[in-house]
Amino acid sequence: MPFRSSPATVGSSLATPLTDSRPHFTQTRASRSLVAVDFQHVTKTYRLYRSPRDHLRSLIWPVPHQMVHANRDLSFTINHGESVALLGRNGAGKSTALKIITGVTTPNTGEVAVHGRVSALLDIGAGFDDQLTGRANLIMRGRLWGLSQRQIVARLDDIIDFADIGPYIDQPMRTYSSGMRARLGFSFSASLNPDILILDEVMSVGDREFAAKSSARMREIIAREGLTLLFVTHSLETAAQFCHRAIVIDHGSAHFDGPIEAGLDFYRRLSDGQPSHDR
Numbered sequence: 001m002p003f004r005s006s007p008a009t010v011g012s013s014l015a016t017p018l019t020d021s022r023p024h025f026t027q028t029r030a031s032r033s034l035v036a037v038d039f040q041h042v043t044k045t046y047r048l049y050r051s052p053r054d055h056l057r058s059l060i061w062p063v064p065h066q067m068v069h070a071n072r073d074l075s076f077t078i079n080h081g082e083s084v085a086l087l088g089r090n091g092a093g094k095s096t097a098l099k100i101i102t103g104v105t106t107p108n109t110g111e112v113a114v115h116g117r118v119s120a121l122l123d124i125g126a127g128f129d130d131q132l133t134g135r136a137n138l139i140m141r142g143r144l145w146g147l148s149q150r151q152i153v154a155r156l157d158d159i160i161d162f163a164d165i166g167p168y169i170d171q172p173m174r175t176y177s178s179g180m181r182a183r184l185g186f187s188f189s190a191s192l193n194p195d196i197l198i199l200d201e202v203m204s205v206g207d208r209e210f211a212a213k214s215s216a217r218m219r220e221i222i223a224r225e226g227l228t229l230l231f232v233t234h235s236l237e238t239a240a241q242f243c244h245r246a247i248v249i250d251h252g253s254a255h256f257d258g259p260i261e262a263g264l265d266f267y268r269r270l271s272d273g274q275p276s277h278d279r
Contacts (some may be wrong), residue, residue: 042110070096072252085239088249116195130174163187
């Protein structure tokens with residue numbers, strides 16, 4: 001049965017999303033549709049306030065604020081089995097689009113459909129409890145993902161071996177470096193065999209040895225028939241390595257959607273400030 005997400009606030013405490021009561025987000029756990037993700041004219045808007053005090057006051061009476069469109073009339077369709085790089089400069093709206101896909105937040109206008117089980121690593125710290133050990137966090141995340149105790153136990157040793165953080169696995173995660181968090185988060189996400197895998201810059205964190213090991217695991221995952229990959233990165237070399245298609249987002253809208261090499265060239269020109277008439 002389809003289900004709909006509930007609105008959620010993301011970003012800093014000074015940013016408030018505009019929401020309404022109309023349903024915009026639909027996700028199904030399984031589908032015979034060829035489409036994995038479908039965005040149709042999606043807009044996501046936030047109110048930015050000058051201070052936490054203004055943000056609090058806005059709950060009672062009108063307060064001056066700035067309107068920011070994180071996504072603006074954004075449309076694209078991704079089919080099952082595609083590997084797609086989402087490219088764009090910082091603040092272009094890539095991460096907001098991914099948060100909409102995962103149901104973390106909802107659009108103000110437009111329609112979003114997601115068909116299949118989604119595993120996302122959008123933030124190396126997301127979903128971890130700093131007071132729990134790495135091992136306890138893996139068990140907790142497995143339960144939140146709907147895995148049975150038997151399924152968690154069956155995966156646990158492989159996840160820990162792949163993360164390769166040694167005795168830190170039984171230490172509180174507040175003692176972890178960002179690289180160790182990335183190792184554990186990537187190892188867990190890669191073990192889930194999802195229909196749709198979403199990665200946001202996670203492979204740029206960590207040492208060279210782990211990056212090589214992660215790349216090899218990514219190739220194994222992508223080789224599995226039917227997997228859909230959405231990959232946000234500023235590394236054009238990595239994007240070319242894993243993706244066959246690129247969507248370039250700028251100021252919240254898609255300005256290019258096509259083959260990866262042409263998309264990389266478009267992004268280079270966009271980053272260099274050169275004009276382009278591609279769309």
